[in-house]
Amino acid sequence: MRRIEANVDPWSRLQAELDAWAEASIEATLWWRDDDAFDDTSALRTLLALTDGLPVSLAVVPEPAVDRLAERLSHHSDITVLQHGFAHRNHAPAEEKKTEYGRHRLGSEISVEIMRGKDRLRYLFPKSIRSIFVPPWNRMDERHIPLLSAHGFEALSTFGPAKPNIELQQINTHIDIIDWRGTRGFVGEAVALVILCDHLSKWRDSEDHTDRAIGLMTHHLDHDKETWRFLERLIEVTSHHPACNWIAVEMLLEQT
Numbered sequence: 001m002r003r004i005e006a007n008v009d010p011w012s013r014l015q016a017e018l019d020a021w022a023e024a025s026i027e028a029t030l031w032w033r034d035d036d037a038f039d040d041t042s043a044l045r046t047l048l049a050l051t052d053g054l055p056v057s058l059a060v061v062p063e064p065a066v067d068r069l070a071e072r073l074s075h076h077s078d079i080t081v082l083q084h085g086f087a088h089r090n091h092a093p094a095e096e097k098k099t100e101y102g103r104h105r106l107g108s109e110i111s112v113e114i115m116r117g118k119d120r121l122r123y124l125f126p127k128s129i130r131s132i133f134v135p136p137w138n139r140m141d142e143r144h145i146p147l148l149s150a151h152g153f154e155a156l157s158t159f160g161p162a163k164p165n166i167e168l169q170q171i172n173t174h175i176d177i178i179d180w181r182g183t184r185g186f187v188g189e190a191v192a193l194v195i196l197c198d199h200l201s202k203w204r205d206s207e208d209h210t211d212r213a214i215g216l217m218t219h220h221l222d223h224d225k226e227t228w229r230f231l232e233r234l235i236e237v238t239s240h241h242p243a244c245n246w247i248a249v250e251m252l253l254e255q256t
Contacts, residue, residue, distance in 0.1 A: 010193035014237060017200045022243035028200055029213040029247050030238065033157060033173050034220050035059040035084060035134065040068040047220040048076055050232060054239070055248035059084035059134040059157075060125070062117030070124040080249060081125040082157065085136040086113040099139040111147050118151060130250055132157050132171060142166065154253055159217060171252050173215030174199055177230065178222055186227040213252055 021028045034047060037058045047056070059082045060069070073079050090098040091105055101110055114133075121129050131154040138158040145168055148156060155169040162170040175196050179187045186192075199214045206212075218231070238244045 010190045010197070011233070011237065013197050014193050014200075015241075017197045017204075018238070018241045018243050021200070021204055022241070024204065026204070026243070028204070028244045030216060030244065031171075031213045031247055031249050031252065032056045032216045032218070033059060033082070033134070033249070034218045036061060036088065036219055036221055037069060037084075038064040039066050040072040041221065043220045043223060044069075044072065046223075046228060047218075048072070048079070050228065050235065051078075052076075054078060054235065054246050055080070057082050057130070057132075057249045060121060061085060061088045061136075062120040063087040065120065065124055067124070073125065073128060078248075079128060080130050081121060081128045082130055082132045082134050082249070083114075083117050083121055083153075084134045086117040088136045090137075097139065098137045099141070100136045101140040101144050103141045103143065105144075107144060107147060110144055111151070114147060114151050130253070131155070132249060132253070134158070157215075157249075169253070171213075171215070171249060173217035175214065175216045177216075177227060178219055184222065185224050186230065188226075189230050189233075192230060213247060 018028065032051070032054065034056060037044060037060045055078045057080045058073070061084045063086055073081070085100045087100070089100055092099045092102045093104070096102070131152060133148050133153045133155070134157045138160075140156070140158070142163070142165075145156060145166060149168055153168070155171045156166070157171045157173065159173050159176060162172060175192065177187055177192045179185060196214070203212060203214065223231075238246065
C-alpha cells in the first residue's frame with residue numbers, strides 16, 4: 001500500500017496537477033476499461049448510467065456472455081467491447097498466479113479458444129467490438145501472444161508498464177481501484193488519487209505525453225458504494241477540466 005501524506009487533500013492535488021497540464025498548454029488523456037462483463041446486471045446498469053457520454057471499453061468474457069448484455073449495450077454508442085479471454089477460467093497450478101493463458105497450456109488449444117471467443121463476440125456485438133485482447137488476470141505467457149496477431153488482434157491490453165520484446169501494440173491500464181490483496185474492496189480515494197497523480201506528473205514531464213493515455217481499470221461487479229462515489233466524483237472533476245480528456249480506445253489504435 002502506498003504511503004499517503006497526512007493533511008493533504010488528494011482531490012486538491014489532482015486539481016493542481018491538472019492545472020499544471022493546462023499551464024503547460026497540454027492535454028492529459030485518459031481511457032477507461034471495465035472488466036468481467038457477461039450479463040445485463042444492476043451493477044452494469046449503474047456503470048452505464050454513471051459514464052453516460054464517456055467512452056468506456058467493456059472487457060467481455062465470451063463464453064458466458066448472453067444476449068441480454070448485447071441488447072443493453074446496443075443503446076449505448078459510447079461503449080466498445082474488448083475480448084476478455086474466453087471463459088475467465090484459471091488453468092495455472094495452485095502455487096502459481098492465476099491465468100487462463102499460461103505456459104502449461106498448448107498453443108493449439110488456446111488458439112481454438114481465442115477464435116471461438118472472437119466469433120461469439122462478433123456475433124453479439126458486431127458494431128462495438130474492437131480488435132484488442134484483454135487476458136483474464138492481465139496475464140498471458142509471452143509465447144502465446146503471437147496467436148493474437150494470427151487471429152487479427154491489433155493490440156494487447158493488460159495492467160502496468162508495457163513489457164519489452166512484444167511486437168503487438170500494448171494499450172495498458174495503470175490505475176486499479178480494487179484492493180485485491182487485502183479487503184477486495186475499494187482501495188480508498190487517497191490511494192487511488194495518489195497513483196493517478198503520480199502518473200499524471202510523470203507523463204507531463206515526458207516528451208511522449210501526447211502519444212500516451214493513462215488507463216483506468218474497474219470491475220463493476222466488485223464495486224461497493226465507496227467505489228461508485230469515488231468514480232462519480234472522478235468523472236465530475238476530470239470531465240470539467242479543460243486539460244483532461246477521456247478518449248475512446250480506438251483512438252489509441254489509430255496512433256500506430
